[in-house]
Amino acid sequence: MSDQKILQAENRRLLFVLSNLAIFMIGLGFAVRAAIAGDLQADLFDVLDVARSATMVGEVLGATFVGFALTLLFGAALVDLVGIRAMLLFAAAGYFLGSLCVLMASIMAPSITAYWLVYGGLLLTGLGWGAVEAATNPLIATAYPEEKTHRLNILHAWWPAGIVAGGLLGLGIIQVGAIWQLNLIILMVPALVLAWMVIRAEFPVTERVAMGLSYGDMFAQLGRSPGFFIWFLCMMGTVAAELAPSAWVDLALTNIVGMPGVWVLIYINLLIFIGRHYAGTMVARFSSPGLLTLGCLLAAPGLYFLSQAGTPLSAFAAATLWALGICYFYPTMLGAVAERYPAGGALMLGLMGFAGGVASWTVLPWMGAIFDEAKVRAAGGVQAFEALQGEALEQVVRAASVESFQIVAMIPLALIPVFAFLWWRESGQRRVAED
Numbered sequence: 001m002s003d004q005k006i007l008q009a010e011n012r013r014l015l016f017v018l019s020n021l022a023i024f025m026i027g028l029g030f031a032v033r034a035a036i037a038g039d040l041q042a043d044l045f046d047v048l049d050v051a052r053s054a055t056m057v058g059e060v061l062g063a064t065f066v067g068f069a070l071t072l073l074f075g076a077a078l079v080d081l082v083g084i085r086a087m088l089l090f091a092a093a094g095y096f097l098g099s100l101c102v103l104m105a106s107i108m109a110p111s112i113t114a115y116w117l118v119y120g121g122l123l124l125t126g127l128g129w130g131a132v133e134a135a136t137n138p139l140i141a142t143a144y145p146e147e148k149t150h151r152l153n154i155l156h157a158w159w160p161a162g163i164v165a166g167g168l169l170g171l172g173i174i175q176v177g178a179i180w181q182l183n184l185i186i187l188m189v190p191a192l193v194l195a196w197m198v199i200r201a202e203f204p205v206t207e208r209v210a211m212g213l214s215y216g217d218m219f220a221q222l223g224r225s226p227g228f229f230i231w232f233l234c235m236m237g238t239v240a241a242e243l244a245p246s247a248w249v250d251l252a253l254t255n256i257v258g259m260p261g262v263w264v265l266i267y268i269n270l271l272i273f274i275g276r277h278y279a280g281t282m283v284a285r286f287s288s289p290g291l292l293t294l295g296c297l298l299a300a301p302g303l304y305f306l307s308q309a310g311t312p313l314s315a316f317a318a319a320t321l322w323a324l325g326i327c328y329f330y331p332t333m334l335g336a337v338a339e340r341y342p343a344g345g346a347l348m349l350g351l352m353g354f355a356g357g358v359a360s361w362t363v364l365p366w367m368g369a370i371f372d373e374a375k376v377r378a379a380g381g382v383q384a385f386e387a388l389q390g391e392a393l394e395q396v397v398r399a400a401s402v403e404s405f406q407i408v409a410m411i412p413l414a415l416i417p418v419f420a421f422l423w424w425r426e427s428g429q430r431r432v433a434e435d
Contacts, residue, residue, distance in 0.1 A: 018197040019136040020158045025190040026129045027162020032183045035170035039180040047110040051382045054371045063119045067126020069357025075134035076350015084203045087135035094128025095191040099184040133353040138206045138346035141338045149335025153279030156331035160269030167266040208345025221344040232355050238329040239356030241412045268323040275327040288336040289422035296412040299325025303409035374400035
C-alpha cells in the first residue's frame with residue numbers, strides 16, 4: 001500500500017473516531033439534561049411557578065430541539081458551503097458555551113432572567129447538536145458509500161453510549177454528594193477534545209459534490225423525489241417516540257416506580273448501543289422498512305407498559321420492549337434516505353434531522369402540559385395541589401406521570417401501517433427485479 005493510501009486510511013479512521021466522539025458528546029448532553037431536569041425544576045421552576053413547573057421543564061428541554069431543528073434546517077443546506085470542519089467547530093462551541101450559560105443560571109437567584117438563561121443555554125447546545133448531525137451524517141455517508149446504513153448505525157450507537165456514560169456520571173455525582181452542576185462541567189470536556197481533533201483532520205467533499213452534481217441539483221432532488229416526504233413525516237414520528245420519552249423518563253419513572261428513573265435510561269441505551277452494531281445484519285434480513293415495522297410493533301406496547309409499571313422489575317421488562325423497538329429508528333431512517341436519494345446529499349439528511357427536532361420540540365412541552373393538567377386535576381385544583389404533601393402528593397404525581405407516557409405510546413402504533421406498506425411494496429419490487 002502506498003504512503004498516500006495509508007494516509008487516506010488513517011484520516012478516514014480519524015474522521016470516523018471524531019464523528020463517534022461528536023455523537024458521544026450529544027448523547028452525553030442528552031443524559032446531562034435528563035439528570036439536571038429535576039434539579040432545575042426544584043431549584044428554579046417550582047419557585048417561579050409551581051403549577052407550571054413541569055411545563056417549564058418541557059419548554060427548556062424543548063429549546064434544545066428548537067436549536068437542533070434550526071441548525072439542521074439551515075446547516076444541512078450550508079454544510080457544503082461552510083465546510084464540515086467549520087460545522088463541527090461550531091458544534092463544540094455550542095456545547096461549551098451552552099453548558100456555561102446553564103451553569104451561570106444555576107448560581108443566580110431564581111428569576112425570569114435565570115429561566116431565559118437556562119433556555120438560551122439549552123438552545124445553544126441544541127444548535128451544537130444540530131451541527132453535529134448536519135456534519136457527521138453526510139461525512140460518514142461519503143466516507144463509507146458501500147455500507148451507509150450499517151456505518152450510520154454504528155456512528156449513532158455512540159449516542160446511547162454517551163447517555164449511558166452521562167447517566168452513570170450523574171448517579172455518581174449524587175452518590176458522592178457533589179453539586180449537580182458538576183454534570184455541566186463534565187459536558188464541556190468532550191467539546192474541547194472534539195475541537196482539537198477537528199483541527200487535525202482533513203475533510204472530504206460530500207457525496208453529492210463527488211458525484212458532480214451542482215448545489216441547485218441537490219435542491220431539485222426534492223421536487224423529483226416525492227417519496228422522500230413520506231420518510232420525512234415518518235421521521236417526525238420515530239424521533240418523537242424515541243427522544244421525547246427518553247428526555248422525560250428520569251422524572252416520570254422516578255415518580256411512577258419510586259426508583260431513580262435514570263437507571264432505566266442507562267439500561268435502555270446500553271441495549272441500543274449493542275443492538276446498533278448489528279444493524280447491517282438486521283437490514284440485510286428484513287430491509288429498512290421491515291426493520292422499522294418490527295421496531296414500531298415493539299415500541300408501542302413497550303411505552304404503554306412502561307407507563308403501567310409499578311415495580312422496578314416491570315419497568316425494566318417494559319423498557320426492554322421499548323429499547324428493542326426504538327433501537328434502529330434514527331440511524332436506519334437516515335440510512336434509508338441516504339441509500340434511496342444519494343443526489344439529495346446533506347440537504348435531505350439534514351431535513352430528516354430537522355423533522356425529528358420539530359417533532360421533539362412539539363412533544364416535550366406537550367408531555368409537560370399533560371403532566372401539569374393531570375396533577376392539578378387529580379388534586380382538585382391548583383391550590384389543593386400546592387397544599388399536598390407526603391403520600392398524597394406522590395399519588396397525584398404518579399398518576400400524572402402515567403398519563404403523559406400513555407399518550408406518546410400512540411405514535412409508533414400509528415406508524416406501523418405506513419412502514420408495513422413500504423416493506424410490502426419494496427419486497428414486491430425486489431421480487432420483480434429478481435425475476
